[in-house]
Amino acid sequence: MQTVTLAQSRGDLEHLARHMTDLMHKVLRPGFRSSGEKAAEWTPAVDVCEADTHYEVIVELAGVRREDIEVYTERGTLVVTGCRHDPTSPEKVCWHQMEIEEGHFRRQVALPAAVDEEKIDARFRDGLLRIRIPKR
């Protein structure tokens, strides 16, 4: 294994610390464990907004293949789950810095009662999964 020392600036340390806090918050979010499924190894960021006719849920899923994303509803909850494979090239010989999360992910959003679950529309583009949930 080559040991290459890269100069690390202070900024990176702060980044690490921020990540740490980030993770803590992610961990402490409810719905951390699930049953009947592989345990989530990381959780993506999610935006939820409301329009006059529909709700919009956006999931940040850069580097995830479309075929690796699953979206479904269960008991009034919208579930997004899937897997991001290791984005690094197989030619690597050692790690200097590992930040991009990989592995299984899962997020869920509770849906209000007055929505049409049948008409949910999910599109994945530019690394963002946009889910439109029309209001009833």
Place this chain on the structure above:
Amino acid sequence: MPDQIRVQKPPPNEGEAPDADAQSLPSNLPVMPLRDTVLFPGIIQPLTVGRPRSLALVQEAAMGDRLFAAMLQQDAAEEEPGFDRIADVGCAVRILKLVRMPDETQSVIIQAVGRIRAEGLTQSDPFYRADIEAVPDVVREGDELDALTRTARDLMMRVIELSPRIPQEGAAVLASIESPGHLADFIGANLNLATAQKQELLEEPRVDRRLRRVTQLMQREIQVLELASKIQSQTRGRIEESQREHFLREQLKSIQEELGEKDEKTALVEQLRADLDEADPPDAVRTEADRELRRLQAMPSYAPDFNVLRTYLEYLAELPWHRRSDDRIDLKAAEHILNEDHYGLEEPKKRILEYLAVQKLRATVRGPILCFVGPPGVGKTSLGQSIARAMSRKFVRMSLGGMRDEAEIRGHRRTYVGAMPGRIILEIRKASVNNPVFMLDEVDKLGADWRGDPTSALLEVLDPEQNSTFTDHYLDVPFDLSGVLFIGTANLLDPIPPALKDRLEIIRLPGYVEEEKLAIARRYLVPRQRKGHGLKARQIRFTKTGLRQIIRYYTREAGVRELERQIAAACRAVARRITQGKTGGVSVKASNVADLLGPERYLPDVKLRTSTPGVATGLAWTPAGGDILFIEATAMPGTGKLTLTGQLGDVMKESVQAALSYVRSRADRWNIDPKTFRRKDLHVHIPAGATPKDGPSAGITVFTALTSLLTGRSVRSDVALTGEITLRGLVLPVGGVKEKVLAAKRAGIRTVILPERNRKDVEDIPKDIRKDMRFHYVHGVEDALPLALSDGRRTGGRSGAKKRRARRKAK
């Protein structure tokens, strides 16, 4: 649509998987020993990896499935522990993030994913690898477990509430944990436990036991946390309170400054402190003063004691603790000053100069205290002022006349309302030096009553051994009086208490004769009065004869006060005339004195008085100086009684008796018919009838008067006698010789007959007073007769005339 993702049905529920992690763990993992760190499944932890074996381990795991096993090493000090020194039970962890640090270490963030046990070592280099097995939670469902779970959850809620370390979001997580095992792990990870306690929890597969243990630990933790919380809130409360007070005070100060009122009390205290610094009292006093200053600062300004304390401190700050006049004793200059200020008084001046010389040599004021004794108006106080001038010192004066209250000297204690320091301290303060010339006037007139004895207080003040630490009752701190030059004055010597008299060096100022008075008048009195009445030199002048006239016929005193008053009266009269325009200037001669001052007051009646037999001139001593008196004797038909009048004291009465008895016993020597004593009543009278008289010194005079009466020979008009007689005819010495001689001279007497033993007293009298006078010193009474009695044939009077006729007839 290329972007579309089909929204699916939920995947089939395969039932409760006991632990999703267990399925996904490999059977062999790299093993990293951890120092002092115990992980619980589910927690995310940062690790700093520094040891070479661990660094290699991390890199390999990161390259692969990012998993490895982490176990606690038993001894944290070991750099490379043996496999047997690493705990069996630990956690399988996944690397979430990694970064290489500049110092070659790697910082990793890992998440523990499950409990594992290391079964067997499979590799030692470059790092450990071992076969691992998942350790599932042993759960016995039931009420007991439910109860434990609930209790644990509730307690942990409380811990989260109290502990500052755990973020409040932890409560939300706590609420969402369903599995009791996970609950116990969450608690174990977040409680403030020792490493060994944590490892113990990790190694316990039975969940109920785990829960019981964490419950126990939490209870202890809650106690500590609650106590810490209470202490913290108390402290905060206190700090807040004092901060609040401080804040309010600052506001108050700002408001006061805005209004323009400075904090008066502080300003006052600062001023007093500055004054005290300047006054520079001795250390003991300064300590006391500082203590009182602090009290003053702490006292509200409306407290009644405030002003009392303030006044006290002002006194302390104003006293001249160190301020003194520089002594400049130049004897020549002193002599010059004394002569300039006073005429005559040679003896006192000599004594004063000697005193000053000693002070100069010794450089300290010690030794006896001068006391000028003499009649009023001779210049005792002004001598004191001259001394002060000669020494370049300040002059203060205090009259002791009639002082009965000891508190006048020593002051009252501060506790009394209206307390003040004694007069000594007050005068020192006024003088603002601690070495003035301090004149104590009229020490012979000190009184004493139930309020105390001021004499005793004075003794302390005047005693050089004690007065360096004179403690006034008000001040309550010692003040050094040893630099003060005390001088006393008195009219009489006798009333001075003996203890006091002992400390005094008596200098007598006996009074002035005519010549001296004349000189004093011309040098000092006339110019002073003239100026005082606004008259110019040409508007009034006094001739010598005029002054003499005034002295002789308008004053009868040893001093010059009356003389000055008469001169003032003359000036007034002249001033009136000038303003009325009646005259431009007056020259006061003998002829116009009566015009200005009125008729003569005192007539020299010596000549007239002794023109008949039976009157003799004696010399008496009074507090106002010496004086002449007349002893009159007369005879009338009777049975031999003796009457005495003239307010005579007992001693004098007895001396008259003695004189009479002596005359009777020697009657034949002077041809006195013994039958006279049976056939006549004798009356001896000594005018003036209202003035009390006493003393034995007129004995010889009485004898002479009686003899003069009975022999019919009058006494010479220019002779005066003094002396005490015994029954055997001896003449005993008397006192006050100088004053008596001066009185004689003032009255125009030329011859004085004195006891032999008073010869030296006469020789003490300055020559210029003694000139023109003749002194005769007698041993026996009878020796006086030829000197005193005239031949008796000439002078008028009936008995004389009778005898003359009788003699003529006889011839």
